[in-house]
Amino acid sequence: MTRDFSPKERLILFDTTLRDGAQTAGVDFSLADKRHIAALLDGLGVDYIEGGYPGANPADTAFFQDPPRFGHARFAAFGMVKRAGRSLDNDPGLSMLFEAKADAITFVAKAWDYHVRVALGVTLEENLASIGESIEAAKSRQREVILDCEHFFDGYKANPSYALSVVLTALQAGARWVVLCDTNGGTLPHEVERIVAEVCARAPGDRLGIHAHNDTENAVANSLAAVRAGARQIQGTLNGLGERCGNANLTSIIPTLLLKPDFSEKFDIGVPMERLSSLAKISHTLDELLNRAPNRQAPYVGASAFATKAGIHASAVMKEPRTYEHVAPESVGNKRRLLVSDQAGKSNILAELERIGVKLDKDDPRLGRLLDEVKQKEALGYAYEGADASFELLARRVLGDIRDFFEVERFRVDVERRHNAQGDLVTVSEAVVKVRIDGETSISAAEGEGPVNALDLALRKDLGRYQRFIEDLELVDYRVRVFQGGTDAVTRVLVEFRDASGETWSTVGVSANIIDASFQALTDAITYKLLKAGA
Incomplete structure (x- = not known):
C-alpha cells in the first residue's frame, strides 16, 4: 500500500462578519465592536x-481611516x-473605496x-465595461482586487454565457479572486457543485471563491460543494450572521475543514489546529457583544452540541x-454534557456528579433517591438540562452535602401604576425581602425595572457576612415558559448569572406564580455562587 505525500492545497478563508454580517436584523456594530471582532478573527487565523x-456609515468610514493592525489577515x-x-x-x-486604507478592495x-x-x-456590455475599468483602476493603485459576482448562480442558470463572461472579464482585468455568490440562497448543493465545476473548466479554481447564503439551510453544504468542485476561497461569517437567514457559518466550516479527513487530508487553511480550541469562546464572545443568547444547538460550539439526554446514550458515551x-468536544473548545432529565438514567446522574466533583458509587442507595427526586421535580415542570447549577444544589441537598447560607422568611412585591412628579403615568415595582442569617434577621427593600x-x-441588597461574595453578580438572561394550561398555568423560569471571572451558571424555578418561580x-443562583466561592 502506498501513501500519497503530495502537498496539500491551500484554502483561503474570507470573513465578512463586519460587512455582510452587519445586515442581520437587530445587529449594529459600533466601531469598538468592529475592532474587537477583527482582532478575534485575526488571532484565529x-x-x-x-x-x-x-x-456607508460613520463607523465604517472611521474604521478605514484608522485600520486595525493585523498579524495575519488582509484587510x-x-x-x-x-x-x-x-x-x-x-x-x-x-x-471612497480608493481612499480607504485597506489591503484589498472587494x-x-x-x-x-x-x-x-x-x-x-x-446594457450587458456596459456592465462588463464598468467591471473591467473598476478593477483596472484599483490595480493601478496597487490594491488587490476581489470581485463578488452577485446572483451568480441564478444568473448562470438563466444565461450561463453572460455569467461566465463576468468572471472572465474580471480575471482578464486583473482580479485576484472572483467569488461566485448565491445571493438569494436558493441554489442546492448538487447545483453548486455542477456549476462551479463548469466554471472551473474555463477559469482557474485557485482564483475562484464561493459566497453562500443560508435560505435553504444549505450555505455550509454549498460552500463545501464548491470546494469539492474546485473553488479555493470560502466566504462566510462568524455564527452565520447575515441578511435574512444568514451567511455560510465559518464557525461550522472551519472545524469541518480541520477535523474531517475528506478536507483535512487535502487542504490547509490559515487556522492552525492549536487555535481551533478557541472557537467556542470566539463564537460566544460575538454573541456577548451583540447582547444575545448563544444558539445552544449550534454545531461544534453550542452548549448542546455534545449533550446527551437519553440514559442509554449516556452510558455508551x-x-x-x-x-x-x-x-x-475539547478540539473546538466545547465540553461534553450528560443531561439530567426525566429521560436520564443513573449513567447521566453519575456523569454529572463526577463533573461537579461529587464522587458516588453506582451502587450507593442515595443515587436512586436522587434520580427519583429529579424525575419527580421534572414531572412538576422543572428542567435541569438547562439549569446545571440548580441540579448541583439539588444533588448536594439530597446527598446531605450543603448547608443553608440564608433563609428567606418572607418576601413581598408591589406593582403600582401612578403619575410621577412630571405627571407621566409610570409603573413602579417595589420588593421587600426578610432574610435570616446566623440567627439574625434583616429586611431589605428595593425598587426595580419590573417586579x-x-x-x-432587594434579595442581594444585604446578605450580611456573605455580601462581599455576591457584589460582582450580574443577571444576564431571564427566560419564562408557560405550560400546562391557560391563565392559571404553571410557569418555569430560567435565569443565568455571571460573575466578574466570566463564569456563568443557570438555575430554574417552577410555580403557578411567576414571581415565586423567579424567586x-x-x-x-445566589446560593450556588456562595457555594462555589467557599463562603
Missing part, C-alpha cells in the same frame, strides 16, 4: 477580514463597481443579465465517547 463599506473594503455612464473620477463610491457587480437590465438599467460524538428586578435587587431561581 482567517486570511481576509472585510471591514465594511467605506462611506478588505467593500463597494460597488463604477456606475455606467460615469467616469472613474466622478464616482463618489469609487473614490467590488460587487451584477452577474445575472436580468438584474443588469432591470435593476441597473444598463461514558464507556467510549466516540459512540455518540463525531469529534472530541423580578426589584426582587433581585426560586434567584435564590438558587
Whole structure:
C-alpha cells in the first residue's frame, strides 16, 4: 500500500462578519465592536477580514481611516463597481473605496443579465465595461482586487454565457479572486457543485471563491460543494450572521475543514489546529457583544452540541465517547454534557456528579433517591438540562452535602401604576425581602425595572457576612415558559448569572406564580455562587 505525500492545497478563508454580517436584523456594530471582532478573527487565523463599506456609515468610514493592525489577515473594503455612464473620477463610491486604507478592495457587480437590465438599467456590455475599468483602476493603485459576482448562480442558470463572461472579464482585468455568490440562497448543493465545476473548466479554481447564503439551510453544504468542485476561497461569517437567514457559518466550516479527513487530508487553511480550541469562546464572545443568547444547538460550539439526554446514550458515551460524538468536544473548545432529565438514567446522574466533583458509587442507595427526586421535580415542570447549577444544589441537598447560607422568611412585591412628579403615568415595582442569617434577621427593600428586578435587587441588597461574595453578580438572561394550561398555568423560569471571572451558571424555578418561580431561581443562583466561592 502506498501513501500519497503530495502537498496539500491551500484554502483561503474570507470573513465578512463586519460587512455582510452587519445586515442581520437587530445587529449594529459600533466601531469598538468592529475592532474587537477583527482582532478575534485575526488571532484565529482567517486570511481576509472585510471591514465594511467605506462611506456607508460613520463607523465604517472611521474604521478605514484608522485600520486595525493585523498579524495575519488582509484587510478588505467593500463597494460597488463604477456606475455606467460615469467616469472613474466622478464616482463618489469609487473614490471612497480608493481612499480607504485597506489591503484589498472587494467590488460587487451584477452577474445575472436580468438584474443588469432591470435593476441597473444598463446594457450587458456596459456592465462588463464598468467591471473591467473598476478593477483596472484599483490595480493601478496597487490594491488587490476581489470581485463578488452577485446572483451568480441564478444568473448562470438563466444565461450561463453572460455569467461566465463576468468572471472572465474580471480575471482578464486583473482580479485576484472572483467569488461566485448565491445571493438569494436558493441554489442546492448538487447545483453548486455542477456549476462551479463548469466554471472551473474555463477559469482557474485557485482564483475562484464561493459566497453562500443560508435560505435553504444549505450555505455550509454549498460552500463545501464548491470546494469539492474546485473553488479555493470560502466566504462566510462568524455564527452565520447575515441578511435574512444568514451567511455560510465559518464557525461550522472551519472545524469541518480541520477535523474531517475528506478536507483535512487535502487542504490547509490559515487556522492552525492549536487555535481551533478557541472557537467556542470566539463564537460566544460575538454573541456577548451583540447582547444575545448563544444558539445552544449550534454545531461544534453550542452548549448542546455534545449533550446527551437519553440514559442509554449516556452510558455508551461514558464507556467510549466516540459512540455518540463525531469529534472530541475539547478540539473546538466545547465540553461534553450528560443531561439530567426525566429521560436520564443513573449513567447521566453519575456523569454529572463526577463533573461537579461529587464522587458516588453506582451502587450507593442515595443515587436512586436522587434520580427519583429529579424525575419527580421534572414531572412538576422543572428542567435541569438547562439549569446545571440548580441540579448541583439539588444533588448536594439530597446527598446531605450543603448547608443553608440564608433563609428567606418572607418576601413581598408591589406593582403600582401612578403619575410621577412630571405627571407621566409610570409603573413602579417595589420588593421587600426578610432574610435570616446566623440567627439574625434583616429586611431589605428595593425598587426595580419590573417586579423580578426589584426582587433581585432587594434579595442581594444585604446578605450580611456573605455580601462581599455576591457584589460582582450580574443577571444576564431571564427566560419564562408557560405550560400546562391557560391563565392559571404553571410557569418555569430560567435565569443565568455571571460573575466578574466570566463564569456563568443557570438555575430554574417552577410555580403557578411567576414571581415565586423567579424567586426560586434567584435564590438558587445566589446560593450556588456562595457555594462555589467557599463562603
